[in-house]
Amino acid sequence: MCGGHGTRLRGRRNDSSDNETRPPDEVLNIEINDNSADHGDGLRPDNSVTNRSSAVSDQSIIDCEKPLIEINGTAMLSHVSSALTASPVETVWAVTSPNAPRTATAVREASRFESIASIETPGDGYVSDLQHALSMLDTPVVTTPADLPLISSDHIAKVINTARLNDDNDPTSTMLCVPAALKKQLGVSVDTVFEHDHLQVAPSGINIVAGDTDTVQLSYDARLAINVNRPTDKRVAEKLCE
Template sequence: MCGGRGTRLGSRVEKPLVEVCGTPMVDRVLDALAASRVASDGGEVYAVVSPDTPATREHLRGRDCTVVDAPGEGYVDDLGYALERVETPVVTVVADLPLLAPEIVNRVLDEATRPDRHGDSVTVCVPAAVKRALGASVDTSFESEGIELVPTGLNVVGGSDDHLYRSHDVRLSVNVNRPADHRLAEELCD
């Protein structure tokens, strides 16, 4: 998902093209997917852009992915638009998760393919306390089993039941939404 305007970030470039450690965030996410089982299992990678990200669309011409032009009506609507055009189950990930790594994607795939999951969806979350301890922004949270959780933007969309996968991996705690998040990602990237 790389169609957001990134107004909170205040960058001069489109949000997916903001660099973290010298590499555009969208490329960092695509590289993690390419090195994960998503690619090695023969999965296709789709990049969902919008009218708000024409430079990102152009940038993706050189990448091994299929570009989907969503209407740009917001994350949820654009995600729904994209999901209508692919087969499930599908891994979804936001472009502003620049510390994503192949082993994280593989762990989530393992969770999604557990025999007791029956092809259901998996929402990956981190405790809000982990994000706050790092100094990462918390925009949306909810409580589960007495713990405040924050969606990471990495999910598996499958069947109708949704399971939560809680991770304490700090790399999933940094969504680059604001300048402070960008600085944090720069500090933590390898």
């Protein structure tokens, strides 16, 4: 989902040493992207599934489009969209793909998404579709994936407010990451890792797309470390969601 065309983030530079979250004067664009084109319609199977009943349950998960997979009875898309609509955001856009037609239909027709507009993409892959959506909006834009069901409105507000601002009062492009060790400690999948300040970190999928300067914001919040890509990730998310 994406924030409304032409909105802007403004406010003073956040120099607080404790990263205290302060509500911005104006909301920022938001986007949820469907990763189905990269990972298939559902979750990638775990190699460790051996129990027959577990395997049957996991297969039903794999056959479902990922944004519609339920965490404790609620679709991940609903978890994420609820966080966005409760955050300091003016407009929320759902970025849909022909690779996930049921998700696109849900966004268009379900009453719970009636306040959300949609941007249809060609379905050429996550990066290409994201670029397509961004080309239709003014920056800055905050992006977040639909496979991050434990995200909250406070998380969104914090990443907005801790984005470093330059002298022109424009936000800096920011990638929110978590320590790779945290994901391993939780027992969830780790797909992309890089080194930042001598620490192995993994992208959460939450980004601020703005200027030419890039920064990394690090969070130790376990809720931001769970991207649901596999059945084991789903089980961990459900435990933390209780």
